[in-house]
Amino acid sequence: MSATTAPQTLIDKIWNQHVIRELSDGRTLLHIDRHFLHDGTNRQAFDGLRRIQRPVRNLNLNFAVVDHILSTLPGRTGESHPPGIERIHALRDNCRQFSVQLFDVNDAQQGIAHVISPELGITLPGCTLVCGDSHTATNGGLGAMAWGIGTTEVMHVVAAQALLLRKQQQLRITFNGRIGPGVGAKDMILYFMARHGVTAGTGCAVEYAGPAIRALPIEARMTICNMSIEFGSRCGIVAPDDATLQYVAGRPYAPTGALWDRAVAEWQTLASDDGAPFDREIEIDCGRIGPQVTWGNSPQEAVAIDEPLPDPAAIADSARREALARAYSYMDLAPGRTMEGVPIDIAFIGSCTNSRLSDLEAAATVVRGRKVAKGVTALAVPGSMAVKAAAEAKGLDKVFRDAGFEWRNAGCSMCVGSNGDLVPPGKRSISTTNRNFEHRQGPHSRTHLAGPAMVAAAAVSGCITDVRKLIQ
Amino acid sequence: MEPFTVVKGIAAPMLMPNINTDAITPMAAGRSTSVDLGKMLFNNWRYNLDGSEIAEFILNRPPFRNSRFIVAGENFGCGSSRERAVWALMRFGIRAVIAPSFADIFRDNAYQNGLLPVVIGEADCAALGATLATASDPQITVDLQRCVVQTPEGCELTFSVPAERRDALMAGLDEIDVILSMEADIENYQREDRRRRPWIYLDR
Ligand code: SF4
Numbered sequence: 001m002s003a004t005t006a007p008q009t010l011i012d013k014i015w016n017q018h019v020i021r022e023l024s025d026g027r028t029l030l031h032i033d034r035h036f037l038h039d040g041t042n043r044q045a046f047d048g049l050r051r052i053q054r055p056v057r058n059l060n061l062n063f064a065v066v067d068h069i070l071s072t073l074p075g076r077t078g079e080s081h082p083p084g085i086e087r088i089h090a091l092r093d094n095c096r097q098f099s100v101q102l103f104d105v106n107d108a109q110q111g112i113a114h115v116i117s118p119e120l121g122i123t124l125p126g127c128t129l130v131c132g133d134s135h136t137a138t139n140g141g142l143g144a145m146a147w148g149i150g151t152t153e154v155m156h157v158v159a160a161q162a163l164l165l166r167k168q169q170q171l172r173i174t175f176n177g178r179i180g181p182g183v184g185a186k187d188m189i190l191y192f193m194a195r196h197g198v199t200a201g202t203g204c205a206v207e208y209a210g211p212a213i214r215a216l217p218i219e220a221r222m223t224i225c226n227m228s229i230e231f232g233s234r235c236g237i238v239a240p241d242d243a244t245l246q247y248v249a250g251r252p253y254a255p256t257g258a259l260w261d262r263a264v265a266e267w268q269t270l271a272s273d274d275g276a277p278f279d280r281e282i283e284i285d286c287g288r289i290g291p292q293v294t295w296g297n298s299p300q301e302a303v304a305i306d307e308p309l310p311d312p313a314a315i316a317d318s319a320r321r322e323a324l325a326r327a328y329s330y331m332d333l334a335p336g337r338t339m340e341g342v343p344i345d346i347a348f349i350g351s352c353t354n355s356r357l358s359d360l361e362a363a364a365t366v367v368r369g370r371k372v373a374k375g376v377t378a379l380a381v382p383g384s385m386a387v388k389a390a391a392e393a394k395g396l397d398k399v400f401r402d403a404g405f406e407w408r409n410a411g412c413s414m415c416v417g418s419n420g421d422l423v424p425p426g427k428r429s430i431s432t433t434n435r436n437f438e439h440r441q442g443p444h445s446r447t448h449l450a451g452p453a454m455v456a457a458a459a460v461s462g463c464i465t466d467v468r469k470l471i472q
Numbered sequence: 473m474e475p476f477t478v479v480k481g482i483a484a485p486m487l488m489p490n491i492n493t494d495a496i497t498p499m500a501a502g503r504s505t506s507v508d509l510g511k512m513l514f515n516n517w518r519y520n521l522d523g524s525e526i527a528e529f530i531l532n533r534p535p536f537r538n539s540r541f542i543v544a545g546e547n548f549g550c551g552s553s554r555e556r557a558v559w560a561l562m563r564f565g566i567r568a569v570i571a572p573s574f575a576d577i578f579r580d581n582a583y584q585n586g587l588l589p590v591v592i593g594e595a596d597c598a599a600l601g602a603t604l605a606t607a608s609d610p611q612i613t614v615d616l617q618r619c620v621v622q623t624p625e626g627c628e629l630t631f632s633v634p635a636e637r638r639d640a641l642m643a644g645l646d647e648i649d650v651i652l653s654m655e656a657d658i659e660n661y662q663r664e665d666r667r668r669r670p671w672i673y674l675d676r
Contacts, residue, residue: 017669020654020657020658020661021654021657021661025634025635025636027636029651029654029657029658031658031661031662031665033672040554041553041554041555041556044555048648052648052652054652057658058662058673060673060674060675061672061673061674068499124671124672127672132553132555133552133553134551134552134553134577148552148553148577149553149577149580150553150554150555150558150577150580150581150584151555151556151581152555152581152584152585152647152648153580153584155648156647156648156651159648159651159652160648160651160652160655160658161658161662162651162654162658163651164647164650164651166634168576198490198547198550199546199547199573202547202573202575202576203576229551229577232547232550232575232576234576234577253674255671259670259671260671262670262671263669263671266669298490319487319488319489319545319546319598320489322488323488323489323490323545326488416494416499417499418499425521435492435494435551437492437494437495437551438494438495438516439494439495439498439516440494440498443498443516443521444516444521
């Protein structure tokens with residue numbers, strides 16, 4: 001970079017490196033380095049490819065996985081969940097016909113796309129990565145520019161390895177200070193949304209920065225980036241650093257030898273320059289963050305465990321007020337109380353937000369030596385078969401099983417209720433997932449989002465509980 | 473994609489904010505290709521657990537059963553990237569959604585399929601919704617040629633659409649054709665980039 005170059009953001013740098021062509025109308029044809037297909041939404045993309053009679057342009061840059069609609073039960077096959085069979089077979093047939101590499105049901109590398117892509121070293125710092133799934137920004141935890149796309153764009157990527165885009169605005173969220181005991185990445189991002197709302201990032205790509213982000217291990221950075229879409233940002237990223245390099249080194253698809261050295265030299269330039277212009281900036285003081293849990297049907301409806309629930313009557317905007325009243329009715333809760341002591345039926349630990357080894361460890365720390373409360377169904381679902389194996393090597397499966405948790409195979413599971421793992425109508429779950437929308441975990445399910453330690457605390461207490469009381 | 477020029481029809485007021493893709497097309501409501509997406513639109517709001525219709529839900533009430541438009545609150549389409557949310561709306565007969573703001577992925581998916589996302593200010597949306605709720609004939613016209621919405625009272629609300637999206641919608645053009653017309657550029661980029669960043673290409 002010459003001395004006269006204007007300061008650039010991290011996102012500017014990655015964007016510029018991927019420009020294939022700029023069109024006169026302001027759009028850019030951008031190169032896509034990595035693409036993940038999955039069983040949930042990608043079938044019509046292959047149909048589109050057949051319609052335009054094209055092959056997959058770059059076979060090495062496209063991967064597929066079965067994650068959304070397959071059973072997580074022990075001994076599962078692609079046929080264990082009958083409503084998913086048709087789609088799993090379609091994905092297999094399409095991958096075979098187009099020669100796309102598929103991580104299939106029985107593959108030791110199978111798992112949720114956003115969990116296995118970093119884990120396998122498919123995601124690299126500075127790469128552009130897309131997937132037909134809104135939580136693709138999870139990969140931003142490694143310093144990749146990653147975002148979710150729809151099925152039509154999936155077809156564009158397989159056909160052209162490129163997308164036609166307008167560059168988004170840029171938002172930097174700086175997390176200052178340090179988080180306290182019993183508080184983790186999930187609490188940081190829920191706290192952010194509770195204050196800034198679910199449209200804070202609409203139209204923006206987000207860079208997460210600040211000492212509290214730098215202090216987070218890579219897996220926790222992925223949790224933060226994962227939730228970007230919940231406040232409107234398709235893309236969230238953390239600049240790569242030494243921790244990133246350590247994470248990536250030696251992974252199956254990561255470069256080695258001389259190629260590794262060249263890549264590292266390049267990755268070390270990937271940080272926002274001093275004075276780089278952001279369209280918007282928000283700062284968060286982490287010292288104030290307590291363990292968070294959502295009470296309503298929007299991820300912004302989060303409170304600290306000891307904070308009273310908001311009063312809709314105090315809200316001036318009528319649409320907002322009505323939405324809050326509707327959430328209270330759906331969730332069968334009342335303003336004024338705290339979430340402490342709300343009884344739960346189901347505790348779910350899993351999903352691309354919180355299903356990596358460190359998440360399971362955080363939950364196991366709380367669960368160890370305790371029992372799941374009577375009447376509570378508790379599930380621990382590792383994000384990948386590799387996470388499962390690593391957890392078993394550390395004896396975590398035993399901790400969960402001894403306590404009365406079900407220990408499952410990898411997949412999306414109860415996050416979205418499309419594989420048969422459902423919260424029954426009217427039942428209340430506390431869940432490490434990312435969405436508490438009405439009916440998300442099944443028709444008439446009630447979902448409370450929280451971090452893995454808080455979910456574990458609720459599982460063993462039978463009600464939503466301040467995890468700090470259990471880890472003293 | 474289905475072209476859009478001037479469309480007239482019933483508009484349903486659904487003014488709540490943050491209508492998400494799980495509300496529009498719940499995952500648990502069936503994943504098979506044989507499911508009629510138009511029938512499962514807003515599945516959990518439209519039907520009881522036994523499959524019977526919830527009479528009060530707006531799209532179950534005449535004349536809104538035949539809606540061609542939805543007037544919504546802010547952040548319409550937030551949540552997942554599932555394009556079936558757009559397909560289900562179109563399959564039901566919806567050609568445009570009018571709202572103060574849209575979630576980014578939903579908006580792009582809508583454009584790719586010929587569903588027009590119309591951004592109108594919050595106050596105008598609220599007023600239009602209130603009119604529709606009581607109008608004897610809750611019809612509006614959405615004119616993409618002139619970029620205006622004509623309300624039941626004959627008022628005109630203007631909106632803007634990026635030029636390339638408008639051109640594509642009016643002609644029913646698919647973006648893939650534009651992209652593939654630049655294949656030589658993609659080829660050149662990758663040749664250069666292979667030298668610059670060889671670790672990206674996973675040549676085996
Ligand atoms: S775990 Fe949930 S949010 Fe993540 S990809 Fe699967 S369904 Fe989507």
